[in-house]
Amino acid sequence: MNQGSDASASPEHQFWSTQPVVKGSEMTTPEGPLENRTVADVRQDPFPIASVLEWWVPDIMGTEDDLTQVYELLRDNYVEDDESMFRFNYSREFLKWALAPPGYIQNWHVGVRRKSDKKLVAFISGIPVDVQVKRASEPRDDETTPVGEVEHRKMCEINFLCIHKMLREKRLAPILIKEVTRRVNVLDMWQAVYTAGIKLPTPFASAQYFHRSLNPEKLVAIRFSRIPAQYEKFQNPMQMMKRTYAVAKSSVKGIRPMEAADVPAVCSMLRATLSRFHVAPVFSEDEVRHWFIPQEGVVYSYVVEDPKTKTVTDFVSFYSLPSTIIGHTRYTDLNAAYSYYYSANTISINALMNEALTFAKEKDFDVFNTLDILDNGKFLSDLKFGPGDGNLHYYFFNW
Numbered sequence: 001m002n003q004g005s006d007a008s009a010s011p012e013h014q015f016w017s018t019q020p021v022v023k024g025s026e027m028t029t030p031e032g033p034l035e036n037r038t039v040a041d042v043r044q045d046p047f048p049i050a051s052v053l054e055w056w057v058p059d060i061m062g063t064e065d066d067l068t069q070v071y072e073l074l075r076d077n078y079v080e081d082d083e084s085m086f087r088f089n090y091s092r093e094f095l096k097w098a099l100a101p102p103g104y105i106q107n108w109h110v111g112v113r114r115k116s117d118k119k120l121v122a123f124i125s126g127i128p129v130d131v132q133v134k135r136a137s138e139p140r141d142d143e144t145t146p147v148g149e150v151e152h153r154k155m156c157e158i159n160f161l162c163i164h165k166m167l168r169e170k171r172l173a174p175i176l177i178k179e180v181t182r183r184v185n186v187l188d189m190w191q192a193v194y195t196a197g198i199k200l201p202t203p204f205a206s207a208q209y210f211h212r213s214l215n216p217e218k219l220v221a222i223r224f225s226r227i228p229a230q231y232e233k234f235q236n237p238m239q240m241m242k243r244t245y246a247v248a249k250s251s252v253k254g255i256r257p258m259e260a261a262d263v264p265a266v267c268s269m270l271r272a273t274l275s276r277f278h279v280a281p282v283f284s285e286d287e288v289r290h291w292f293i294p295q296e297g298v299v300y301s302y303v304v305e306d307p308k309t310k311t312v313t314d315f316v317s318f319y320s321l322p323s324t325i326i327g328h329t330r331y332t333d334l335n336a337a338y339s340y341y342y343s344a345n346t347i348s349i350n351a352l353m354n355e356a357l358t359f360a361k362e363k364d365f366d367v368f369n370t371l372d373i374l375d376n377g378k379f380l381s382d383l384k385f386g387p388g389d390g391n392l393h394y395y396f397f398n399w
Helices: 011-016 064-077 092-099 165-170 172-185 216-221 237-244 260-274 285-292 349-362
Strands: 053-056 086-088 109-114 120-134 150-163 192-196 205-213 255-257 279-281 299-305 312-320 323-325 336-343 367-371 386-397
Touching: 011 172, 064 092, 064 109, 064 120, 064 150, 092 120, 092 150, 109 172, 120 165, 120 172, 120 192, 150 165, 150 172, 216 237, 260 285, 260 299, 260 312, 260 336, 285 299, 299 336, 299 349, 312 349, 336 349, 349 367
Parallel strands: 150 192, 336 367
Antiparallel strands: 053 109, 086 323, 109 120, 120 150, 120 279, 192 386, 205 367, 205 386, 255 299, 299 312, 312 336
16 A cells, blocks of 8 residues: 655655755765764753643553553554555554563653643654664764674664644644654664655665455455456456465474564574664564564564474564555455564575465465565565555664
8 A cells, every 4th residue: 555655845855854864965975973963962851832732751551541542643643545545553552562662761752732631643753773784885984884894773763653634734743753853862862763655855775565465355345456457357356366365375394483482593593684684673682572472463473493403493473554444334454464574594485474474364364565675575476475556765864
C-alpha cells in the first residue's frame, strides 16, 4: 500500500531545509555529524506551544489509560494509503513492545494534549539504538574514523509521528520534531535515524515494498490486490490463484519457536549477518531478548536447531501489523505479517523464508510483506512476492 508521495514542495520540506540533514546537493559530502554542539547549547525548557495545548509524557508501561490514548490516536489518525482504504492498527501490546525496549527513556515519548479535556492530539516517539555505520567516504575534519572502518553510534530512532486529523493545518509536526530533538540533545545524543513513506531531504537509502499473498480471495475482495489478467482465461480464476499462492510445506528439520535460552546464539548470528551491511543496528543480548522472544500477536521468531548437536544455526522472524479496512462491508481487518530480521547460515535464505511463510499462513495472516533490503532480493521471485506501489525511505538526522 502506498504510504505517501513526494513532499518536496510542502511546508514540511521548508522546515527540513533549516535542519541538520543532508540536502540533495550535498550527497557527496563526507560522512559524519553535520553540526557539533554541546549540552550547554541546548534549550532547557520545552518549546512554546499554543495556549490551549500542553506537553505531556504518557506512561505507556504503567498506566493503561495513557497507553489507550496513544493507541486510539494512532488507530484513528496514523498512516493510510493514498486511497484511504487501509490504516495501520497497532495493537496495545505492539506499542509497548515498540516503545519500551531496554534502556528506553520515557521522556522521549512526547505527547501534546488539549488542556480542556486532556485528550491526546499529537505524538512522536524516540528510543535509543546502537547503529553501525561503515565509512564509505572521507571523514569530516573533526572525525577520525577512516574509510572502510565501522563506527558504532548511539542514536535515537524516531517513530510514530502522528497529528490528529483535525489539527493537520496547525504546523504541529515541526514543533514535535524540534521538541523531541531537544529532549534527545539534553542527554548528549546528537544523531537520529528514522523512516518515512514520503520523500524528504535526503534519504541515505530507499526500498520498495513487496507482498506475498497468503489469502488471495480476501486480498482481492478488499482490493488490496487483483486477479492478474493471465488468470482470467481460466474457468475459475480464483481457484487458480489459490493454487499458485499455496505455501510449500515445511521442509527444514529442527525449526522451532525461539526460546529465552536461544538469545546468545541469536545475538551472535544477527551481529555476524548484519555486520555485512553499510548501516545496521547492533543488538545487545537484552535487546535480542526484547525484540525477538515470541509474543503472540506481536512478534514471531524461529530458530533452526541441529538435531544432533543441538546447536542453533539459523534464525528468522516476522512481526504482526494489521490494518483497519476502511468502509468494507464484509472485512474489518487486514492481517499483515512483516519480515523482520534473519540469519541464514546452514540453509538457503529461500528455504528459511519459506518457513516464515508457512508459519504466517498457520497463524492466519492474509499477506506477508517485505522490503528489498538486506538479502531479500534473493528470494522475492522464487517465493512469489509481487512488487507493491509503496516505498520506504531511510534518513539520518545530523549525519
